Amino acid sequence: MGWSCTKAASDTLRNFYDACRKQTGGQNTFKVGKRDYFIETDNIEHPDGSITGEIQRIATDGTSSKVDDFKIDGLSGKMMLGMKFTKEAANVESQKFLRHSAR
Numbered sequence: 001m002g003w004s005c006t007k008a009a010s011d012t013l014r015n016f017y018d019a020c021r022k023q024t025g026g027q028n029t030f031k032v033g034k035r036d037y038f039i040e041t042d043n044i045e046h047p048d049g050s051i052t053g054e055i056q057r058i059a060t061d062g063t064s065s066k067v068d069d070f071k072i073d074g075l076s077g078k079m080m081l082g083m084k085f086t087k088e089a090a091n092v093e094s095q096k097f098l099r100h101s102a103r
Contacts, residue, residue: 006049008077013041013051016079029058039070049074 005013016039020030029038041053051072056064071080 003043003045004049005046005051005072006074006077009049009051009072009074012072012077012079037067038064046074 017027020026020028023030024036026038028040029036031037036058038056038058039053040056041051044052046052051074053070054066055068055070057067058064072078073080
C-alpha cells in the first residue's frame with residue numbers, strides 16, 4: 001500500500017527530482033562536489049501530509065551509507081531536517097541548484 005501527501009510536499013519533491021534529473025540524469029541522485037548522493041523516501045503516511053526519508057552517500061565501491069534524514073513539510077512544502085544542500089535544491093529553481101552544486 002502506498003502513502004499520500006499534500007500538494008505542497010509533492011510539488012517540492014517533484015522540483016527536487018527535476019533538479020536531480022538535470023544534474024545527474026537520475027531521478028533521485030545528486031552531486032555535491034565530487035560526492036554522489038541519493039534520497040530515499042519513507043513508505044509512511046504522515047497525518048500532516050509531509051514526506052520523510054533518508055539521504056544516502058554513494059561510496060566508490062557502489063555501497064551507500066546514511067548521512068542524514070529529510071522532511072518536506074506538509075503545510076509549507078519546505079525541505080527541513082536535511083543537509084543545507086538538500087534544502088536549497090528542493091526550494092529553488094533548477095538553474096540555481098546546478099550553480100550551487102558546481103561550486
